[in-house]
Amino acid sequence: MKRKKVAVIFGGRSGEHVVSLKSAQAIMENIDRERYQVIPVGISREGIWLTGERVWSLLREQGDLRGVPRAVMLTDPRRPGLLVEREGSSAAWDFQPLDLIFPVLHGPFGEDGTVQGLFELSGLPYVGSGVLSSAAAMDKVVMKILFQQDDLPVGPYLYFDRRQWQERPDRLAERIFSEAGLPCFVKPANLGSSIGISKVKRAGELEPAVEEALHYDDKVIVEAALPGKEIECAVLGNLDPQSSRTGEIIACNEFYDYRAKYLDERSELIYPAELPSVLEKRVQELARRAFAAVEASGLARVDFFVDPESGTIFVNEINTMPGFTSISMYPKLWEVSGIGYRELVGRLLELAEERFARQSARLTAPPE
Ligand SMILES: Nc1ncnc2c1ncn2[C@@H]1O[C@H](COP(=O)(O)OP(=O)(O)O)[C@@H](O)[C@H]1O
Numbered sequence: 001m002k003r004k005k006v007a008v009i010f011g012g013r014s015g016e017h018v019v020s021l022k023s024a025q026a027i028m029e030n031i032d033r034e035r036y037q038v039i040p041v042g043i044s045r046e047g048i049w050l051t052g053e054r055v056w057s058l059l060r061e062q063g064d065l066r067g068v069p070r071a072v073m074l075t076d077p078r079r080p081g082l083l084v085e086r087e088g089s090s091a092a093w094d095f096q097p098l099d100l101i102f103p104v105l106h107g108p109f110g111e112d113g114t115v116q117g118l119f120e121l122s123g124l125p126y127v128g129s130g131v132l133s134s135a136a137a138m139d140k141v142v143m144k145i146l147f148q149q150d151d152l153p154v155g156p157y158l159y160f161d162r163r164q165w166q167e168r169p170d171r172l173a174e175r176i177f178s179e180a181g182l183p184c185f186v187k188p189a190n191l192g193s194s195i196g197i198s199k200v201k202r203a204g205e206l207e208p209a210v211e212e213a214l215h216y217d218d219k220v221i222v223e224a225a226l227p228g229k230e231i232e233c234a235v236l237g238n239l240d241p242q243s244s245r246t247g248e249i250i251a252c253n254e255f256y257d258y259r260a261k262y263l264d265e266r267s268e269l270i271y272p273a274e275l276p277s278v279l280e281k282r283v284q285e286l287a288r289r290a291f292a293a294v295e296a297s298g299l300a301r302v303d304f305f306v307d308p309e310s311g312t313i314f315v316n317e318i319n320t321m322p323g324f325t326s327i328s329m330y331p332k333l334w335e336v337s338g339i340g341y342r343e344l345v346g347r348l349l350e351l352a353e354e355r356f357a358r359q360s361a362r363l364t365a366p367p368e
């Protein structure tokens with residue numbers, strides 16, 4: 001049987017560049033080489049697309065990228081694939097056909113619908129959610145509105161844009177204190193990795209927190225601090241997805257900030273989480289519903305706050321391209337649910353093809 005050619009795309013212009021490299025390494029090591037041939041595609045921090053056997057290690061070592069062949073994704077559905085610069089010559093390009101794409105990109109430009117739009121134009125199946133779903137899940141406000149629409153439990157929040165803040169900061173501050181209260185979390189609407197997020201405990205901390213969030217986005221969301229453990233649940237599938245066992249995050253800092261996520265090894269992941277089984281079942285059901293609410297495909301990790309004492313559950317967010325390193329929560333949750341890393345990677349590629357086949361069968365124009 002002919003092996004299918006899978007482009008594994010990693011790196012990228014987001015704060016999660018390094019995590020993406022680690023996730024991609026584990027994925028490339030675990031793709032079944034009897035069925036698939038891997039074409040590595042690395043995106044530099046500047047956004048340049050590169051390919052070849054050396055690209056992963058050069059990005060990892062932040063080495064000299066000159067001379068590494070550039071790659072361009074074609075947007076010709078009759079010839080799905082890449083144009084690859086011939087080594088040693090920037091004037092000649094070769095066609096590299098592809099059958100599938102596994103984008104292992106987190107955050108802006110990778111998980112927000114932008115690159116998914118390119119894949120749609122390329123005419124190739126790709127792992128994960130589509131344009132609308134990726135973009136909606138990246139925007140914490142749109143995501144919450146979709147959750148509320150489907151009666152999912154969301155904590156109190158409000159949002160505003162740069163102009164509203166500049167015009168009436170006093171009035172917004174008043175609304176924040178009465179609707180979200182203190183402490184509260186101030187976040188840029190579109191980002192990830194806890195970048196730009198502050199926990200505000202005293203009134204005087206609000207203004208600098210909003211200014212910080214406005215460095216990253218024109219839209220800011222403020223949420224009431226929610227009680228309970230941070231519980232995560234993995235979802236896998238397309239129209240009829242499954243949820244995994246749940247896991248718990250124990251942050252070493254005041255909250256799960258950038259440091260606690262990536263730099264400080266004292267943060268702990270516990271899987272399966274120690275939760276009464278009724279609560280775990282409820283979280284699993286809510287995770288599937290959150291997945292459906294944003295119309296996700298393939299995979300997502302849904303994050304919750306669960307208070308075992310009172311039994312309250314809030315959905316915090318959904319991540320459409322969760323961390324995928326060998327020790328990340330998403331694959332670990334499937335491992336404790338009976339699906340190992342290799343099998344998971346295989347299932348994701350099959351789900352990408354299943355969704356693509358369904359979409360391709362859809363009419364795009366009225367019948368003649
Ligand atoms: N409303 C909240 N109540 C309590 N903790 C929160 C709240 N919002 C965020 N946090 C803390 O901040 C972390 C990052 O926030 P999150 O909304 O998950 O942003 P990101 O998309 O960057 O992961 C969470 O993992 C949690 O530790």
Ligand SMILES: [Mg+2]
Nearest residue numbers: 193194303317
């Ligand atoms: Mg989060």
